[in-house]
Amino acid sequence: MAGTQEHTFDVVVVGGGAVGENAADRAARTGLSVAIVEGALVGGECSYWACMPSKVLLRAGAARDAARRTPGVADPGAPDVAAVLARRDEITHHWDDSGQEEWVRGAGIALVRGQARFLGPRELAVRSDAGTVLVHARHAVILATGSGATIPPVDGLRGAAPWTSRDATSATHVPGRLAILGGGVVGVEMACAYADLGAHVTLLVRGPRLLADAEPFAGEAVADALVARAVDVRFGTEAIAVTRDDDGVHLRVTQGPDVHADEVLVATGRHPRTTDLGLETIGLEPGRPVEVDDAMQVNGVAGGWLFAAGDVTGRTGTTHQGKYDARVVGDVVAARFGGDEAARTAEAAAGPWSRYRATADHAAVPQVVFTQPEVAWVGLTERAARDAGLDVRVVSYDLADLAGASVVSPEYAGRAALVLDAGRDDRVVGATFVGPDAAEMLHAATIAVVGEVPLSRLWHAVPSYPTVSEVWLRFGEAAGL
Structure with a gap:
């Protein structure tokens, strides 16, 4: 490897998708030198092949359905396929990541292009068409390599x-x-x-x-x-x-x-991208999720230097939850290795690092499916809550009975349900909404689940009239409040 370039950074983030970008940004805030290693497009799956383009492909049909349900609005007919694909190309910047690369460099983060592979603890070889670069991390490596589609073993597939x-x-x-x-x-x-x-x-x-x-x-x-x-x-x-x-x-x-x-x-289904990372050189099994604790530190690796976030951990499967994990791990790394020694000592004495825990991964993961109708849920389903041994109570409501729904359309159809823990004052532990624009109703439920709020307390959170969010009032009435 004569002539190979070598670079050293305080923190190396492997994977430049949304998760890697967020982790790198948070880690760099206390003055640590941070590099992102990315072998494809900076911005990752969500920006170019998942969240953003898929929602553009779905949007035309959703808008057509809304128009058809609305009296006085002409049926727009079939979508203009060429226009939809053109808008998809715009939203992905024609699969050009130069704008994302500019953001990385503007944030003071180095970008190393190529495929990374561990050579040992805190050492990686990054290979590209331009050659091989050796990258060393003084303090920490954060894995954010995401996941890939799984092809099942069907004959000929x-x-x-x-x-x-x-x-x-x-x-x-x-x-x-x-x-x-x-x-x-x-x-x-x-x-x-x-x-x-x-x-x-x-x-x-x-x-x-x-x-x-x-x-x-x-x-x-x-x-x-x-x-x-x-x-x-x-x-x-x-x-x-x-x-x-x-x-x-x-x-x-x-x-x-x-x-x-x-x-x-x-x-x-999908699988974590860990097959070709050289994990065997640091005592981990290639092809499997990288297991982490709630501070996103990898289990089974001595020295406290290896972290991971997002799909690669097997804990999460959405961009928003992966970015949450990324913020946690970035803050953990910044607290442990950044700033001055007095600040690190004070942080360690507090827990250590007790403020930084990805607790939402266990009880408050929000999920949206952008079909028509939209589906949105957070926390536990009724079955999961019963399997967890909770004293479950479910209240549900037909969204079409709401005044706000009738304003939207006389053909409005939807349903919502809350899962309550009756053994703890009817605290909200799960919620599901199905209907037009159901995704916009989800965050109130996410707050209730994270806050472990009893339904009796939510009785005093008055929803605006006439909105579909008035379902929260109806939940209380259905529960006997």
């Missing part, structure tokens, strides 16, 4: 060049026929988006319902809406063999007629 979520959100055309494997968030969002954009969609779901982690009524509402969009939703059905030829993709399935499509999208 990998050889049939399937789409993953990256392909679905960056496609340059809408296929006439799209088969989707998986009934989770990616599966149902892309089924909704591509059906709205004119594709005939077949959705193969291994289990008995959509959105298995949500309340059953949420998955049922999404299934009904997809069927209304002419999506062929097949429950209890898996692909067992896949082939591709000049006529498209052919899927042999466990029940019902075989599926013939132009493209097949695999949306059956």
Whole structure:
């Protein structure tokens, strides 16, 4: 490795997506020198292949549905596919990360381009077309490498060049026929988006319902809406063999007629990107999640120098929760290694670092599915709460009965439910909302779950009239307040 460049920083963040950027920014605030190592686009999955482009693809159908539900507004008809894809290209900056690179450098953070691999504790080799750079961390390394789509071991599937979520959100055309494997968030969002954009969609779901982690009524509402969009939703059905030829993709399935499509999208789960990081050189197993404690310090690595945040830990699966973890880990690293010695000593005496714990990962993770209708939930579902041994009480309400809903549309349909811990004064431990713009209702519930607020206390939080948020008043009435 003669002639190889070498650089040393106080903190090295491996992964330049939203999680890595947030961790690096927080760690640098006390004067630590920080570098981000990124082998692809700075800004990561969310900016270019997930959150942002997917919501653009979904937006046209949502706006059309809102117009159709509103008396006096003309039906806008089918979306302009070319315009939707053009807007998607704008929102991703045409997959050009120069703006993000400018932000990194403007924040005083170094950017090292290439694929990182551990050589040992606090030492990494970063390889790119320009050569190899050795990067040393004086104090800490933070892993924020995210996750990648998992291709299940279906006969012929990998050889049939399937789409993953990256392909679905960056496609340059809408296929006439799209088969989707998986009934989770990616599966149902892309089924909704591509059906709205004119594709005939077949959705193969291994289990008995959509959105298995949500309340059953949420998955049922999404299934009904997809069927209304002419999506062929097949429950209890898996692909067992896949082939591709000049006529498209052919899927042999466990029940019902075989599926013939132009493209097949695999949306059956994700795995942490840890396979090629050289984790074996520091005593960790490649290919597995990097387990961390609530301060985001990696378990099983001596010396307290290795941290991780986001999908790579297996704790979280959303950008917003990963960014929360990133803020925690950035603050932990800044407190332990940055500033002056007196400040570090005072911080250590307080807990140590007792202010920095990712407690929301256990009880208050918010999730939004941007289908029509939207689905939003936080905290525990009824089943999860019962499995946890809580004395569960559930109150629910039909959102269409609200005055605010009738103002939105005479065709408004939706439902909301609270999960309460009756053994602790009916504290809110979970909430689910299904309906138009349900995502905008979620944060009030997130605050209630994080604050462990009893419903009797929320009785005095008066919602504005006429808004759909008046459901909080109705929750109290349904509970007998």
